[in-house]
Amino acid sequence: MIKELITKNIPQKLQDTLFVRFFGLTKVPLIFFVSPSVVRLDDQQCVVKIPLNRRTKNHLNSMYFGVLATGADLAGGLVAMKEIADSKKQVALSFKDFHAEFLKRAEGDVHFVCTQIPEIKNFVAQVIASGERMNFPVYIEAIVPSIEAAPVAKFTLTLSLKLKN
Numbered sequence: 001m002i003k004e005l006i007t008k009n010i011p012q013k014l015q016d017t018l019f020v021r022f023f024g025l026t027k028v029p030l031i032f033f034v035s036p037s038v039v040r041l042d043d044q045q046c047v048v049k050i051p052l053n054r055r056t057k058n059h060l061n062s063m064y065f066g067v068l069a070t071g072a073d074l075a076g077g078l079v080a081m082k083e084i085a086d087s088k089k090q091v092a093l094s095f096k097d098f099h100a101e102f103l104k105r106a107e108g109d110v111h112f113v114c115t116q117i118p119e120i121k122n123f124v125a126q127v128i129a130s131g132e133r134m135n136f137p138v139y140i141e142a143i144v145p146s147i148e149a150a151p152v153a154k155f156t157l158t159l160s161l162k163l164k165n
Contacts, residue, residue, distance in 0.1 A: 016041050016082075020048070020074060023081070034067050036074055039111060041082075046114040048075045052106065062105035068142060069100065072155035075112035076138040080159060083124040090164035091127060096135055099156040106152040108144040115139075124161065133162035 010018075016038035024031030034056050039047040050056060050063070050071045058064040077093060084091045114120075116138060123136045135158050142153040 048112045051109045071112040072140040075114045076157045079120045096158040096160040101154045104152045108146040127161040131163045
């Protein structure tokens, strides 16, 4: 009943942002600390925004690389997290490895974009069906739309999932 009231009265982007921040508050405090927002989460894209502010910038007034890694982690894992939650199955989610290519300084709010939504959803279903640990590469681009559309960083994270017994 409460869930129905929430889903009817709160916009989906706000629900997704609250989901991410609650996860950060309860499981990974750094996520909560950097104040991410979900800009878009649909069947085509997952876009997570992290603001450039005193908490997230480095000594050069650009986004600290650890915060960039946090944003890539969120954009790459959010779709899988929601699919796992919707499945009501116990699935362990982690990232096996992380590759980053920093192209420019991120001197504004950064949007982390993942476009592999159908593939990630299919991957989660395969893991649940097989029960085996499986790995899947997830590609993320970080952009600063207030400055230009070209990526400031590119990431490849290997999503590793396993059905818990």
